[in-house]
Amino acid sequence: MEFYEVIRNRRAVRKYKPDRVPEDLVYRILDAANWAPSGMNTQSWEFVVVSGAKLKSMGESLARIYEPMAAKMEADKREAYLNNVRNFFGAPLVIIALAPVQKKDVMRKMHLKGVCAAFENLLLAACAEGLGSCWMTGPLQEEAFLRELLSIGEDKEIVAVTPIGYPEYIPKAPPRLDPELKQKVTWFR
Numbered sequence: 001m002e003f004y005e006v007i008r009n010r011r012a013v014r015k016y017k018p019d020r021v022p023e024d025l026v027y028r029i030l031d032a033a034n035w036a037p038s039g040m041n042t043q044s045w046e047f048v049v050v051s052g053a054k055l056k057s058m059g060e061s062l063a064r065i066y067e068p069m070a071a072k073m074e075a076d077k078r079e080a081y082l083n084n085v086r087n088f089f090g091a092p093l094v095i096i097a098l099a100p101v102q103k104k105d106v107m108r109k110m111h112l113k114g115v116c117a118a119f120e121n122l123l124l125a126a127c128a129e130g131l132g133s134c135w136m137t138g139p140l141q142e143e144a145f146l147r148e149l150l151s152i153g154e155d156k157e158i159v160a161v162t163p164i165g166y167p168e169y170i171p172k173a174p175p176r177l178d179p180e181l182k183q184k185v186t187w188f189r
Contacts, residue, residue, distance in 0.1 A: 013132030
């Protein structure tokens with residue numbers, strides 16, 4: 001896929017095929033993440049790749065988070081929705097991005113921005129490889145659970161989570177809020 005096509009085609013995928021993603025492909029998208037820019041070239045990102053029993057536990061945690069939203073649905077739709085969430089949308093694996101904890105706010109921002117750049121590279125690389133992803137921060141509502149489950153120490157900040165897998169379908173693009181960039185861009189000439 002051509003670069004701008006990848007950017008325009010990347011979507012938040014919430015339904016995956018059960019097909020296993022080859023480990024070398026996972027490393028290829030992680031390598032793309034590793035080439036992101038970072039303040040002072042710290043390259044301070046770390047990634048946790050989760051599958052198997054721990055992914056199932058993460059899905060149960062996610063279902064607890066989504067339960068209040070599901071409670072508003074009709075009963076027949078509610079259970080199907082929660083089953084999808086409980087299975088982490090059917091994705092065979094999840095990748096979690098971590099940043100080092102920093103006391104100085106300016107350093108914290110620098111590390112978080114670098115990790116976010118790496119995470120975006122990861123999402124774009126996944127799209128280019130025919131994989132789906134979904135930038136998620138909702139799972140952080142049960143951060144203590146994630147830390148314990150995955151042995152993530154207090155010296156790391158959990159930044160974002162994404163399921164990774166072959167999409168069952170690609171959602172339509174949501175409209176851009178300012179497609180002509182008339183409100184989002186200010187020029188000083």
